[in-house]
Amino acid sequence: MLRLPPFRLRTPSSLEEAARIVAGEGPAARFVAGGTDLWPNMKRRHQKADTVVSLMAVPGLAELRGDTGGNLEIGGTVTLDRVERDERVQTRFPALARAVASISSPPLRNMGTIGGNLCVDTRCTYYNQTEEWRRSIDYCLKEEGTVCWVAPGSSRCWAHTASDSAPMLAALGARVRLAGAEGEREIPLADLYRDDGIDYLGKRPEEVLSRVVVPAEADAGHCRSAFWKLRRRGSIDFAVLSVAVALWQEHGVVTRARIHLGAVASWPVGAEKAAEALVGRPVGDEEAIREAAKLVRRVATPMDNTDFLAQWRGVMAERYAESALREASGLEVTGLAPNHRLVG
Amino acid sequence: MNDENRSPADAAADAADTSPSSAGRYIGAPFRRVDGRAKVTGDTRFADDLVFPRMVFVKLVRSTVPHARVGAIDFSAAREVPGYLGHLVGDDLPIPFGILPVSQDEHALALDKVRFVGDPVAAVAATTEDAATEAALAVGVEYEQLATIASLEEALATPEPRIHELERSEGNVHKAVSYRFGDLEAGLAEADLFLDDLFYYEGNTHLAMEQHACVAVPEDDDRVTLYSSTQTPHYVHRALTRVLGLPASRIRVVATSNGGGFGGKSDPFSHEMVAAKMALVLGRPVKVVLTREEVFYCHRGRHPVLMSQRTGFTKDGRITAQHLKTVLDGGAYGSYGVASTYYTGALQTVTYKLPRYAFDGVRTFTNKPPCGPKRGHGTPQPRFAWEVQLDKAAHRLGIDPAELRLRNLEEPDAVTANYLQLGTIGLRRCIEAVVEGSGWRERYGKLPEGRGLGLACGSYLCGAGLPIYWNHMPHSGVQLQLDRSGGVAVFCGETEIGQGSDSVLAALVADVLGIELGDIRLCVADTDLTPVDLGSYSSRVTLMMGNAAIQAAERARELVAQAAGDALEVPVSRLVFADRRVFDAETPADGMTFQEAVILAEARFGTLGTTGSYTPSRNPARYRGSGVGSSPTYSYSAAVLEVEVDPLTGLYRPAHVWIAHDIGRSLNPVLVMGQVEGSVYMGLGEAMMEEQVFRRLPPSRSSALVHKMPSLLEYKSPTFHDMPPVTTYLIEDPDPAGPMGAKEVGQGPLLPIMPALSNAIFDAVGARVDQVPIHPHMVLKALSAKDRRYGPRAFPEVDFGPPLHVPTPAEGGDGRAIDDPRHRRTHGIRSADGTMTTREEALRAQHAAGLTTG
């Protein structure tokens, strides 16, 4: 079987210590939570570390609280399984529960954490391969190489964002708390990401994602949300496209909307123009939804670096955006829905 | 015909008045499989579970370039890895091997050239698997790169550079065959409807859960034992003998329980040769466990095949003639490829009456992992073409697709246009069962837009009529040893790959002797201890091993009956073996225990042992290449698949599968259903998503040609969520050729699934996808295409060579080709040790020894 290379494992018991170790060791150190992303990547040797700093022993990081002024606070090492099954999440943020429930498979959700999911490495079928395989293409820009094989003329990496919770939490307007060696700061979750397959996180390497705050105004009492994920099979697979939508309304008219896409860009790209097209229009205006769906397709840049034909994924961005918006608007959704088991 | 060739059923009929009888409790019942508990609890010891004192680990260094001459190999950095023990390179094992005698084109480690990314170049040994991994990564290899061939079209168009320098073929063509069975033009002239279609079937791999593994253990006196997850220990034994240059008696091969095989573990492999050699060199046990990626490189899976099929039909739906052309993408080595090439044509004739048939096939070499046999070996591709084209014909003719097939059904015991001798045919009942079960008559063509039903059939061999190397010995042997405890030890070379062959073997012997499974002890798949069985391939085990087992058990029963009959003063013919007793059929209380009877028999005859063996009878064909396709009998299947299709996205989902399989007789209905459902699952994987495909980087920047996704995550195979409900019907019509009437089930039921999906999609949305796997974008493209079709649009110019003309039985043919310059009589030849390997060798042996036994 594939073997892990040797490394040192540290298990600090405070956020400061964790941040200090990583700050001290530089790029040779990495955090690990559930390890469902890091260990396979290290086995294939496209992520390397001399020191791996586990966050699982940091007290308080695995708390999930729903009582802070209506906001939902999810600690960085809360497992995906707990998020998915939490009654508050299921009733107040049903689309988030769906997004999390769609991640991989039950064993991986038992191990994987929300922090790990938000920081999960970007993916590409030229990159998520073994050391020997990557030698045979002479590597690529993201790791050790000089060319991006997905777009050889381009100077950037187009690896796609892989997190399913990220677009949903971005649509809900969540914020994340980052704890560094010098204390904590809180930023909008959407600002955690950069449109770059290599430098995909807008945080310093030593900053720990300690908490996700989902605002009360995004709960089911105030906001209608939906999450649609496209993938080959009913389980295990990463998204090749996900569409997360959140709509706010007053007197049957959309007042605010957010749409974020997973897996069709290097970050959970927001479809602002599409969202704007809905504002001021009645909830469930089919014409407006069709217009918005067309605009969603424009921000999707599916590349030939995952499953399915890239062009078809573009077509599907429009279709799934329409379906997700219809669902959030309470309209009937026709056509084949994804066949993965969904919460509820 | 000698005794060996008679089916047990015949023997039983002849001997009915003199033989004892049995009343077994297992055959036909859903008895628990003998290895079930161990498999469920984890007690089964697979090759990777074996641990020996002082065992070390070997890792193969595989080529990172697709086509190159191998230059210097630098082990200096590898040597620095703590625990490093040594290495091997091509020159250490220079003798070529390959599963077919005509394709001895592989080396354990590259001798001069590498031919695909993943081709083994060197091997390093170390004290731990971690150290072996680090050392292997540290080996540096210089390559002088050559141009690459990525597809079958390129192979045909690019004679140079040649991937193999074969004498018998040109360019990058491995094998070309061409046949005319009957007057094709006359047949086509009779047609009112003439269909000419192109189809493409993408390659895919077996994806057995267990990754190949082996352990080689050096023994006293320069002997070596290889424990390996192989489906064919006998052939591995032969290959090792050749490559190691040791007498066969110094090599022992034991096949461990396979965690699935599906044809992927039927070749002798590099890692097996390397482990054995390294064990001899180091004097320590050596383990090799392949990674999933390496298994994708071993491959031997489904050939990508481009097909052109022209068929004529009369107005009332009768088939008049067919001309099938196939081009196979063989990958970098021969493997079973010559046989695969024939198989893409051989079984088109066994389901429907096909009075005239022409077949042209060609296999090409490409710089990709070698293709070979996967469940259905070479036949799912043309079966897809056949069944989809029949669906098209039904539409054009306005005949219901089920009715069209029923009108053309082949007759039981017929000899086909290509001289295959058929046995029983349960296809009518199969079609009727799925038509009835699916509500076909009420629902086909009448479901709302987006829902559809598709029907397709298939047929498969029950064991290949000929062995892989030229010989006339039995294909399967079984040996019994009866002991004083009343227990019976059964020895047989058969290999359990999950299909349940151990259970079938034990149950047949138990039932003939009227004893319990608990009384049977199995010793299987061990070249030192067990009589040869050729291996778990071509759906041959139940039929061949089963007949051998029955023969051995009946011989044992005869001995025991004689002793018991004398003691009881009852004629042998009145004795019954049942409930672990031997008793008088007329007064069942008069009897004794089986153990008492065995003790009497041992006292009378001495140590009790019997053997049984099975050799298929000859088929009626006499033309060159006719060995492929012949079989003692054929299984049949029919399926109806219901699908839901979203015409806006092309997404589709199978909603239900009804499948009926002509099993002859179910020896164990649960095992049979397991095979049927497993075949449906695997067929759906091939139909919907599985593909072994490759990436070539822009040639201006790179010469890379790599497997696109050699991982379990990215090579898509269905999960539980993707599996529709399946309704299975077992059609029983005992075949005299099979053990107690049984036919195969391991492969046949896969065949109808892929065409049934394509046909169902057509019924749902009126668009054809003449290609598998069917990706949703293809459905979408077909819907917007002018001809509402997605599929290949061109067939390359191919030189299939001069055709062999074989008049059909209906034309008065005798099974010979009329114009074969190379035709010579070779059958009936036997070398002194019976192990000639090739036709040429056989001919040489004939001259040398003057041996002919016509």
Ligand SMILES: Cc1cc2nc3c(=O)[nH]c(=O)nc-3n(C[C@H](O)[C@H](O)[C@H](O)COP(=O)(O)OP(=O)(O)OC[C@H]3O[C@@H](n4cnc5c(N)ncnc54)[C@H](O)[C@@H]3O)c2cc1C
């Ligand atoms: C077969 C398979 C299928 C998968 N399918 C999906 C899928 O469908 N959808 C999906 O979204 N993901 C999927 N994943 C990816 C992964 O399992 C999840 O994203 C999971 O949530 C990662 O969490 P983890 O705790 O295991 O992360 P880890 O592997 O421990 O960490 C992932 C990365 O985040 C960093 N990190 C972890 N925690 C923190 C933190 N608190 N602060 C800062 N950095 C941190 C680590 O340094 C590492 O770089 C899949 C993985 C596999 C192997």
Ligand code: SF4
């Ligand atoms: S997008 Fe380009 S650079 Fe990024 S991982 Fe893929 S091939 Fe490498």
